[in-house]
Amino acid sequence: MNTDISISQVLILAAILFSLGLIGVAIRRNVLFMLISVEIMLNAAGLAFIAAGAKWNQPDGQIMFLFILTMAAAEVSIGLALIMQIYHQHQSLDIDKVNEMKG
Amino acid sequence: MNLLFSISSVIAIVSTLMVITRKHPVHALLYLIVSFLAIAVVIYQLGAPFIAILELIIYAGAIMVLFIFTMMLLNLGKETIDQERKWLQPQTWTGPVLLSLILLVELIYLLSKSSSQEHAITGMDTKIVAQTLFGPYLILVELAALLLTAGIVGAAHIGQHKRRVSHRFLEEYNE
Amino acid sequence: MQHLLWLIPTLPLAGFLILALGRYLSRTTVALVGVGSVSLSALITIIIGVNFISNPPPSGAYSQFLWTWFNASGFAPKISLYLDSLSLVFVFVITFVSALIHLYSSEFMIEDKSYARFFAYMNLFVFSMLILVLAEDLLLMYLGWEGVGLCSFLLIGFWYEKQENGLAAQKAFIITRIGDTAMAIGLFILFYQFQTLHIPALLQGASNKWQIGAPIACTVALLLLAGGIGKSAQLPLQTWLPDAMAGPSPVSALIHAATMVTAGVYLIARMHVIFERSPFTQHLVAVIGAVTLLLAGCSALAQFDIKRVLAYSTISQIGYMFLALGVGAWSAAIFHFMIHAFFKALLFLAAGAVIETQHHEHNMFKMGGLKDKMPLIFWTFLAGAMSLAALPLVSAGFYSKDQILWYAWSAEKGTAWLWLAALIGALITAAYTTRMIILTFFGESKTPLGHLPGMRITIPLVILAVLSITAGFIELPHNFGQVTIFSDLVQKTLPETRMQAGVESEFAFQLIAAIIGLSGIYLTWWTYAKNPGIIDKLKSQALPSTLHRLWFSGWFFDTIYNALFVKPFKTITSINKNDFIDQIYTALVQFTNTLNRILSLSQSGSLRWYIMGIIMGSIIILTLNILL
Numbered sequence: 001m002n003t004d005i006s007i008s009q010v011l012i013l014a015a016i017l018f019s020l021g022l023i024g025v026a027i028r029r030n031v032l033f034m035l036i037s038v039e040i041m042l043n044a045a046g047l048a049f050i051a052a053g054a055k056w057n058q059p060d061g062q063i064m065f066l067f068i069l070t071m072a073a074a075e076v077s078i079g080l081a082l083i084m085q086i087y088h089q090h091q092s093l094d095i096d097k098v099n100e101m102k103g
Numbered sequence: 104m105n106l107l108f109s110i111s112s113v114i115a116i117v118s119t120l121m122v123i124t125r126k127h128p129v130h131a132l133l134y135l136i137v138s139f140l141a142i143a144v145v146i147y148q149l150g151a152p153f154i155a156i157l158e159l160i161i162y163a164g165a166i167m168v169l170f171i172f173t174m175m176l177l178n179l180g181k182e183t184i185d186q187e188r189k190w191l192q193p194q195t196w197t198g199p200v201l202l203s204l205i206l207l208v209e210l211i212y213l214l215s216k217s218s219s220q221e222h223a224i225t226g227m228d229t230k231i232v233a234q235t236l237f238g239p240y241l242i243l244v245e246l247a248a249l250l251l252t253a254g255i256v257g258a259a260h261i262g263q264h265k266r267r268v269s270h271r272f273l274e275e276y277n278e
Numbered sequence: 279m280q281h282l283l284w285l286i287p288t289l290p291l292a293g294f295l296i297l298a299l300g301r302y303l304s305r306t307t308v309a310l311v312g313v314g315s316v317s318l319s320a321l322i323t324i325i326i327g328v329n330f331i332s333n334p335p336p337s338g339a340y341s342q343f344l345w346t347w348f349n350a351s352g353f354a355p356k357i358s359l360y361l362d363s364l365s366l367v368f369v370f371v372i373t374f375v376s377a378l379i380h381l382y383s384s385e386f387m388i389e390d391k392s393y394a395r396f397f398a399y400m401n402l403f404v405f406s407m408l409i410l411v412l413a414e415d416l417l418l419m420y421l422g423w424e425g426v427g428l429c430s431f432l433l434i435g436f437w438y439e440k441q442e443n444g445l446a447a448q449k450a451f452i453i454t455r456i457g458d459t460a461m462a463i464g465l466f467i468l469f470y471q472f473q474t475l476h477i478p479a480l481l482q483g484a485s486n487k488w489q490i491g492a493p494i495a496c497t498v499a500l501l502l503l504a505g506g507i508g509k510s511a512q513l514p515l516q517t518w519l520p521d522a523m524a525g526p527s528p529v530s531a532l533i534h535a536a537t538m539v540t541a542g543v544y545l546i547a548r549m550h551v552i553f554e555r556s557p558f559t560q561h562l563v564a565v566i567g568a569v570t571l572l573l574a575g576c577s578a579l580a581q582f583d584i585k586r587v588l589a590y591s592t593i594s595q596i597g598y599m600f601l602a603l604g605v606g607a608w609s610a611a612i613f614h615f616m617i618h619a620f621f622k623a624l625l626f627l628a629a630g631a632v633i634e635t636q637h638h639e640h641n642m643f644k645m646g647g648l649k650d651k652m653p654l655i656f657w658t659f660l661a662g663a664m665s666l667a668a669l670p671l672v673s674a675g676f677y678s679k680d681q682i683l684w685y686a687w688s689a690e691k692g693t694a695w696l697w698l699a700a701l702i703g704a705l706i707t708a709a710y711t712t713r714m715i716i717l718t719f720f721g722e723s724k725t726p727l728g729h730l731p732g733m734r735i736t737i738p739l740v741i742l743a744v745l746s747i748t749a750g751f752i753e754l755p756h757n758f759g760q761v762t763i764f765s766d767l768v769q770k771t772l773p774e775t776r777m778q779a780g781v782e783s784e785f786a787f788q789l790i791a792a793i794i795g796l797s798g799i800y801l802t803w804w805t806y807a808k809n810p811g812i813i814d815k816l817k818s819q820a821l822p823s824t825l826h827r828l829w830f831s832g833w834f835f836d837t838i839y840n841a842l843f844v845k846p847f848k849t850i851t852s853i854n855k856n857d858f859i860d861q862i863y864t865a866l867v868q869f870t871n872t873l874n875r876i877l878s879l880s881q882s883g884s885l886r887w888y889i890m891g892i893i894m895g896s897i898i899i900l901t902l903n904i905l906l
Contacts, residue, residue, distance in 0.1 A: 035170075
């Protein structure tokens with residue numbers, strides 16, 4: 001196992017990936033792409049957990065990743081079902097059209 | 104600076120960048136899988152081989168398959184790509200990108216500032232992870248099981264094929 | 279038998295609870311339950327009363343503990359009933375007269391669409407009144423006190439479709455509330471002083487602890503007196519009673535003549551120890567009684583509504599009772615209360631029957647000539663009127679009122695002025711009574727007769743008429759007969775009247791009282807029956823017509839109170855209509871609404887804006903983290 005990886009580099013990588021995911025969520029109007037971007041963000045967060053776990057030499061980081069994985073699976077299944085439903089209701093995946101919750 | 108880590112990081116960043124800029128969803132998904140693979144390598148290098156495998160199997164495998172299925176069901180065609188092109192104008196993305204970059208700069212600044220001492224990364228034994236998971240975290244495991252069940256039931260319910268019902272109070276329920 | 283005491287108030291309560299389901303009951307059932315519950319109560323009262331008199335409890339009182347109401351750090355008022363000779367007299371009068379009036383009402387109200395509601399209220403009233411007089415604890419008594427006030431309010435406004443009835447009910451309720459508040463404060467002080475509201479303990483404590491003329495005794499006595507004059511319609515809180523005649527006649531008979539309005543008399547008699555500790559207050563009681571009986575008597579002279587005459591007469595007669603209480607003639611006051619309950623209930627019931635047959639005509643000047651058309655009503659009414667006018671020797675009222683007149687002069691606390699007031703009051707009483715009889719029953723008939731009342735109306739009238747004549751014979755002056763059955767009974771609870779030393783012979787006073795009474799009757803007879811023109815002649819002159827207007831309006835008390843209290847209050851409320859404190863809250867609400875509108879703009883429903891918000895928020899937090 002290589003030991004010369006700097007943890008801060010991994011965290012910076014996670015931060016970059018997270019920001020990219022955030023950009024993706026913010027700039028896309030297609031719900032499907034937004035969901036994909038959310039996956040990127042989740043994955044980045046998981047990476048940060050693993051890095052932190054490795055830094056402190058604790059198993060908790062990996063366990064958190066497992067839970068994030070579980071959560072992502074549930075979230076994706078619900079999210080995709082919602083996307084299907086939105087598509088059926090609006091014949092479109094444009095998030096700007098789905099603004100019925102307007103206050 | 105470890106070479107393997109550098110390469111996989113660059114691949115991860117580039118492919119992620121491709122994901123968020125692709126017009127065709129399937130292309131985006133393929134890049135996403137590449138990104139996941141690169142991240143799995145990074146995770147492996149951090150001494151968590153089991154998690155790296157899970158990343159491959161569940162993220163790049165199962166979850167991506169779900170996306171593919173959805174895309175098949177949605178039957179997105181050429182007009183979707185045209186639409187994406189129309190939507191992705193510079194005036195739409197400049198603002199969010201700028202803000203996100205500011206956020207990223209701040210994050211990197213904070214991370215580089217706080218990282219004080221570096222010590223060697225020793226691999227975390229999967230056995231210890233498993234023992235902790237089914238020891239102190241048992242209740243969370245059960246909750247996660249519950250969450251997955253709820254996810255399945257919820258997806259099954261939401262995914263029901265109702266025709267144009269915006270709200271149950273606003274329109275008649277018609278199957 | 280005395281363990282049945284709890285049944286006396288419980289039966290009317292049960293009656294009320296059953297009648298509350300009124301709409302599901304037939305009229306026959308309603309009458310049976312309403313009359314039956316009170317009649318059973320009266321029966322039990324008589325049994326217990328006979329038992330009590332023939333076999334009196336050693337301590338002079340029988341107390342029945344039911345349960346503890348609540349227990350709050352040492353303050354544990356009990357629900358317990360207390361029967362001594364004073365409450366026995368009251369309970370007897372209440373249940374007996376109530377039973378007769380309920381019987382009367384069962385026919386009188388038969389046409390009314392709210393038959394069950396009427397009997398429910400009446401039964402609730404009887405329950406509350408019995409609780410009032412039987413309570414061993416002042417707090418329980420206060421419950422009954424407020425209960426009768428509530429029932430009075432409900433029954434005055436019984437025909438609430440007419441607005442003035444509702445207003446009369448409100449007036450009665452609000453004015454008695456003034457007295458009730460004072461009384462409540464009196465109770466607080468009593469509790470503060472003695473840490474209990476248990477009446478025997480209070481009286482014991484007051485006689486041990488308080489000096490005669492102690493300021494605290496004076497304060498408490500004044501506050502209790504305020505409660506008493508509110509309920510008993512004495513000066514200056516008397517204005518509600520004439521308007522209370524808006525209720526049905528049986529209500530006037532039961533509540534506003536026989537029972538509830540004498541609650542003040544009961545209260546003062548019950549708390550007599552406290553009043554004896556405060557000679558000033560006790561004298562005030564006598565003065566209030568004397569002034570009230572004169573003012574109300576004069577007002578009664580000028581009324582044309584038969585029920586208002588009787589209402590003013592009630593105020594006046596309660597004034598006599600207060601006078602008697604004030605001079606320390608406790609048993610005379612209670613005796614007059616009992617006799618008054620009989621004849622005034624009778625007069626109201628008979629008047630109700632007259633009004634009913636005259637097609638709801640209240641104006642005496644439009645009646646007349648009823649003597650031959652409804653002889654039974656006439657003779658019973660006459661019996662009651664004789665008693666009211668205190669016709670010598672043959673009427674019960676003579677014996678009770680003569681006793682008061684005698685004590686007003688000769689009792690230790692009596693004075694010549696009080697006696698004179700009472701004497702003039704007797705003259706006025708005789709005069710307005712005769713006027714009422716002449717206008718209603720003599721002369722020519724002016725309104726055609728409706729259908730005559732039936733048995734259920736006449737039987738109570740006859741019984742009450744017999745009592746109005748004969749009830750006086752249980753207490754005869756010492757110079758003829760000297761029967762003291764009643765005072766012997768009452769003086770087991772109340773102190774004996776102390777007399778002044780070396781007073782003149784009672785006979786002379788009786789003679790004066792009799793002559794005054796008879797001359798009042800004769801004068802009125804002469805004026806109204808023999809020389810009818812003289813009234814009109816008098817009315818054309820300035821002074822008598824002013825007097826008439828003054829008396830007719832009840833000495834302008836309503837006008838004065840309107841100008842003094844009602845108008846300023848209304849002005850203040852109209853100025854502060856938009857409660858200025860409320861403005862603060864309104865402003866707060868408007869501010870919140872504005873903020874809400876502004877913030878709701880951010881709820882655009884557009885997901886991408888929300889994400890931008892999240893990003894901005896993160897940036898702000900991280901920037902702060904870096905900077906700080």
